[in-house]
Structure formats: C-alpha cells, structure tokens
Amino acid sequence: MSPSPAVPTILSVHRAALFVFCLVGCQGQTAYQPNEVEMLLAELTPAESAEVRNAIDWLFGGPDAPRVPEALPVDAALVNRAAGRAATQQVGHNEGLFRQHCVRCHGVTGDGRGPAAFYQNPYPRDFRRGTFKWKRTYRGQPPTREDLHAVLKRGVPGSAMPSFALLQKEERDALVEYVRFLSMRGQTESALIRIAVELEGEDSKESMLDPENSPAHSRLCEDLVERVAERWRDANLDVLTPTEVPSPSPESVRRGGELFVSRRAGCAACHNGPPPNGAFENDYDDWNKQVFLLSERTARLRRQGPRAELLEAHVRALTNNLPPRPAVPRSLPGSDLRFAADRVDLFRSISQGIAGTTMPAVGPPSPSDQLGPPAQGALTPQQVWDLVDYLLADRSQQITETLRSL
C-alpha cells in the first residue's frame, strides 16, 4: 500500500513551520512584535510608533523576561513559568510552556500570527484585543480564568484548537495566566497608541511619550494599566447565569424552529441565508476587520498618490498580517456547534451573541452597562431556550420542522 500523499505534505509544512519559528524564535533575543495595523490606522509617525514600542516594553518587558505591572490581576510566578524558552530543569516540571504548546499558531506576541496560522480557518485567536468568543461573561467583558481553562481543556471543535487536557492542571494554570497577561499587554499597547495621538501637537516639552524619564508620563501609563486591569478583575466580571433551565420538549423545539426563520429573531438571515451560508461580502469579525480597514486605507493612499513611504509601510504591514476573511456564519441547523458543552453554554452564546464576531446578542446588555432596572433583550429567556432546543434536537427532525414552518 502506498502512503497517502497528504502525509508528507503535512509533515513538510509542519517542518517548514518549525523552521520559520526557529528562525524567529531560536536566535538571540526574542521580542514582542508591535501592533503595526493599529499604529497605521491611527496614523502614527514612525517616531510615535517607536515611542509606543519603548513604552510598552518598559511596562511589560519582553517574552524572555516579561514584567507584570503591579496593578495587573495576574500571578507573576505563573506568567514566568509560561514565558521564556521551553526547558525542563527537573523531571515533570516544564517551563516555557507557551513556546512549547502555543506559539506555532498564536505567535510569540499572542497576535495569532504564528507560522502555522495562515493555513487555518478560522485563524488562531489574536489575544491582543482581549476579546474571546467562548466564555460565560456578558458580551463586552473579558473571560474569567475558568472560561479560558474550559477552552484549553476541551479545545474548540471544528477549529484547529486542540484539547490540552493531558497537561498538568498547574501547566494549564500557567498558560491561562499568560494568555491573560498577553491580552492585557495588547489592550495597553492599543491605549498607548491612542495616547500618542492625543499627545501629538501638544505645546509642551512633554509631547514625546517617555514614561522612563518623565514622571508625568510614568503616571499616565500607570493610570492606563490600571484602567485595563480594572476590567479584568474578578469582581467586575458578571457571569450570565439563567434563572431557570426549562427541559426541552417537542413543543419547545417546534417554537424554536418557528423563531429561527422568523423576522423577529432574524437567525435565518445569516445562518440559512444566501450562499455561501449567509456570508456577507465586506463584513468581518473584529480581528479581521482591522486588517480589512487597513487594506481599504491602503487603496485610498494608492489613489491619492504622493505619500510613497507611507504607502510602503502599509503594504509591508498588510504582507505581515493574515489576509482578512469575511465572516462566515455557521450553516444551521446542520453544522456542529463550535463550543457548546451543554444547553447553558448554547443559551449564553445566543443570549449574548459571540463576542468579537458579527453574531449579535438577543439578550440584554450587562447590568453594569445600564441605568435603572435590568432590561429585556429582543427575545425572552424562554424564546432563547426554544432556539437552544431547536438547535440541539435531532438533525433530521430539525430540517423537517424548518421546511414545515416555511
């Protein structure tokens, strides 16, 4: 029997990926990469971009020696165990876990641009926005540690994210903490970019962002880190817990099917819409959108002509980033669900939508984003349960039900 031709191809891609990784990762000092896309979208000058890089390195250190600012709700010992080169000093105690297990897809910076990222669909998560899809908190809030643990343990079915259930619990603890650290670092970098925009043109000698030498800027950076930290503190994370969990019934499945195709819920507009699967040209999730916006900006620069150096920087950044892909809603009912271990998980994904994606919330916003009594969403909790039951019911029955309700 001849070996499958796919095997050597996959192996060689894998080897090539490792080789590329080693070129970047195994020689000398490894560095976190700057968020070029946001810097260009904010129209920073090269000098301003350099200031932001210095400031973020001063605050957070580098991947070989990360620094955890005091305000961050992050365990520095766990971060140190996950960061740095992969090494084992004593049997059963592994260090540099992130580089051992995660960087091939998520990259050293956690920007989702590891050497294997290009070949995956969906792309690996870019942690720098601090936005995560699979979590129990309200849509706009960061995930809890337990949420990230659950993803590590189970992986994400239907994507390239595998399960890390075979790692020791404390190794997963370290990886979760490091992912949180990289997220907070990314959000701080983003905030520094906006600060650089604010400082530009200010009539004072403090207009260069320089926290290392300017006490005013050092305070400014501390405030900024504190604002990021505040959003990640456990006390500020509201887990959505349904007040009751009704049992599924043929009746709820039927109601869910009707709702699915109704104008009110609007599910079918994307999940069962015009081919392919209701995908909208030019509509992107938050991660792809930044790069898409940059490509639009680049096209405008090309039309306008004169600024050749800037155009070159745009083209370079586009080449360094993954080509944006339009959002493709899952074809439902019928496709496997990416992350719904139980009915309550699916209830949350429908109620809050999926953070960072084009999938909106039919439930209310977080109580902390409202004044007065808690609001109702576009659908009642019972209607959300009906949709859950419809999506989890026997597939052939679902299709019959849909056709009947049409």
Next chain:
Amino acid sequence: MKCLFCLAALSAAAIAWAESAARADPGWGTLRGKFVLEGEAPVPKPFPPSSDAFCVKSKPQDLSLQVDPAGGIANVVVMLRPALGDQPPVHPGYEAAKAQPVTIDNRCCSFNPRVVLVRTGQTLVLKNSDETTHNTNLALFENDGLNVVLAAGGEQRVVFDRPETAPMPVGCNVHPFMKGFVLIRDDPYAVASTESGEFEIANLPAGEHTFEFWHELGRLRGVEIADQQADRRGRIRLTVPDGGELDLGEIAVPAELFQ
C-alpha cells in the same frame, strides 16, 4: 411612505442636537461656522440590492459624504481637544441636556442620525423604527463593546463610563451597508455639522483651545480655518471670545480630501 420623510427628520434631529442653552454668558463663548465643499459633489449612490425586502423598499443611499445643493457638508465633527488629562469646565446650561437620552434610530435601513454625540453617564437609546430586524454593533475601546439585536419597534438603553478619543463605528451586521458613528465624551463640547454644513458649539469656556475637525472619510488636514492651516490631524488653536462669538465663516474643504 414614511421613508420619504427620513432625510427631513435627519436634518431636524441634527439641528436639535446643535441647539443648546443660553449663550455668551461672561466667561463663556460660542464657536460657529459652515463647511462648504470645494469641487464636485458626489451624487449619493444607492446600495446594491439587499436580500431584505424592507430595505429594498426603503432605498437607503451611501451618505458617507453628504453634500447639500449649496455645497454644505454634513457630519463634519468639530470637537474641543483639551490637553491630555485636563477636564474643561462645563457650562451649567448643559446639565438639562445630559439628563435627556440620545437616540440612534434604525430608520429606513440607515442609522439616524448618522453621527451622534453622547456624554459619559448619559443614556444612549438604540432604537429600531423599521419593520425588519436590525442589530446595532458598537466596537469600542475604552468601554464594553456591544452588539444587540433590535426587533421591529424594539429598543435597548445603555450608558458608558469612559470617554473614547475618536468617533467610534456603529454597524449593523444584518445590513452591512449601514454605517454610523458615536462619539463618547465627558464634556459636551463636540458637534456634527447639519445637513447645510453649519455648526455651532455654545458656551465653551472662553480662551485659547485646540479644536479638531473630523469627517469619516478623513480629517480636515491642511484645510484653511481662521487664517491657519489645520495640522495633519485636522487640529488648530482657536481663541473663544469671552462673552462673544467666534464665527469661522465658510470653511472651504477641497473635495480631494474625501477621495
């Protein structure tokens, strides 16, 4: 058909927004002006047909650059830019307005108004007057992002705790051609120009300030305003007269800026 009244309603809302309390008290002053396009105005294009029958009927147009027959440019945002960390004093006349909610209405498959200003702590109402389902997606940096479904006739109310430094995009993923912007600020000193291109910010603290001139297709870089050239971020320094008014007159904006 009610969609015929959309444009009229849009301009009325924009004018209502620009209105404010008593003006030119001692210690305070007013800034006004009008943006006029220099060059050929674009003809608003209809969007490619949507799969939503209601939106096909509503005939929404691409209003990313909205110019009236006299050349007035709508939705240019004029905003005070206090130095980093500074909070300008706010005239007490703005208190009453802050207690009133600000609304983004999904009407005729467009966001209405296209650009809104909301202050931190002020209620923003996301509303859907259409007979179809929309969603409103606010991608924010400093505040929790938001993306809610609004069924026909539905609404959702939210408040924000932190200012954003620039107008942030508002989108609808069911109808991705719908575009809008929301500017979240601590102070009330920002305004979008009306359909005729005019703007007025009343009761600014008197004295010298930096102002920024922003449009969704590009900042007003290099535009001549009050005998100065705006910098690459569309910013200039202006002095608001004590108890008086600074009228910038007609500000000519070259059409190339929006290409």
